[in-house]
Amino acid sequence: MLKMNSISHFLLLPLADTRQLQLLHFCLFLGISLAALLGNGLIISAVASSHHLHSPMFFFLLNLALIDLGSILTTVPKAMHNSLxxxxxxxxxxxxxxxxxxxxxxxAEFSLLTIMCYDCYVSICxxxxxxxxxxxRACAHMAAAAWASAxxxxxLHTVNxxxxPLCHGNALGQFFCEIPQIIKLSCSKCxxxxxxxxxxxxxxxxxCFLFIVFFYVKIFRAVLRIPSEQGxxxxxxxxxxxxxxxxxFLSTAAFAYLKPPSISSPILELVLSVSYSVVPPALNPLIYSLRNQELKAAV
Incomplete structure (x- = not known):
């Protein structure tokens, strides 16, 4: 990518003002990232090595674990380095x-979650x-489409x-680089x-959201028609x-980007950005492993 501006670096939003809080944030991020690495790594290893887990649901779950690993390794290490x-x-x-x-x-995560919704619909309905x-073959094509479209x-967004041209300084109001924060620095109508x-x-x-809602309505209708409570x-x-x-995923991201400006504050922005960029990759393996006996046994 060609460098179009004279800016050589950006200034990220500090996680804390005092040294003690910076070290506390470092330890917190370290714990979350280790939990995400361990949880997603175990899922990848279990699905790859257990033959009885070679099914569409676990294939998509393996892809989700890879996405979560990449997501947390994109933002957290730099934040930890800056805090330390x-x-x-x-x-x-x-x-x-x-x-x-x-x-x-x-x-890729949102596309894959949409595909996994279709998997749930087909398995139940x-x-x-x-x-x-x-x-x-169909699963491989759907996963490839999710990765390719992402x-x-x-x-396209990054190149654009x-x-x-940036002329409003180089300070970003976020602890990682994000497009809305960079656009605020632009001085062009482009x-x-x-x-x-x-x-x-x-x-x-x-x-994708409407797709998920549509198929969950069908899933709930099918489940409610099952005569036995156990079924x-x-x-x-x-x-x-x-x-x-x-x-x-949707609630944290939607609130972060669609909340009214009147309730915005630096602390709230920081909490929301951590909630949709750092927390989900650590929580997803826990959510799936707690509810799935096959996965728990394999792990």
Missing amino acids: WDTTTISYEGCAAQVFLFLFFIS KPLHYGTLLGS FLNAL TFSL YLREFGLLLFSICLSFG RHKSFSTCLPHLAVVSI
Whole structure:
């Protein structure tokens, strides 16, 4: 990527003002990242090594674990480094790489969660056609589409954002590089292109959201028609982890980006950014492993 601005580095939002709080944040981030690495690493190892877990649901779960690992390794290490060494700088190239990777993994996660919703729908509503609709080739194609679309989305946004001339300093109001914060530094009307891309991404995301809602309505209707309480509980427990992960992912991200400016504050911004960028990769393995006996046994 060509460097279009004279800025050589950006200043990230410090996590704390005092040295004691900086070290506390370092320890907190260290604990969360180790939990995410351990949990997702165990899921990847269990699914890859256990033959009886070679099914569509666990194939998609393995992809989700890979995405969560990439997501937390994109933002947390730099934040930990800055807290430990009492600095806030990140290079121009490092910021561009962080923007691309964060958007890539976030986009891939939402696409994959949408695909996993379809997997839940087929397993509950069309169990006799499960092997036909979700064969190995179909699963590979759907996963590849999620990764490829996320790559293209991240590439377009990153190239467009870092082609804007920046003239409002280099201080970002976030502890990692994020597109809205960089656009605030732009002095060109070309930022309308980026808002156009953002609007397009929002429309795609809203389409995925409607897809998830539509199929969960069908899932709930199918579950409620099951005569036995044990059967309803077993069917609902199949999609409960996915529903929990989707709820956490969407609620934190939506509130962070759609909240009214009147309730905005630096502390709230920091808490929200941690909640949608750092917490989900650590929680997702726990949510899936607690509700899945096969996975727990394999781990």
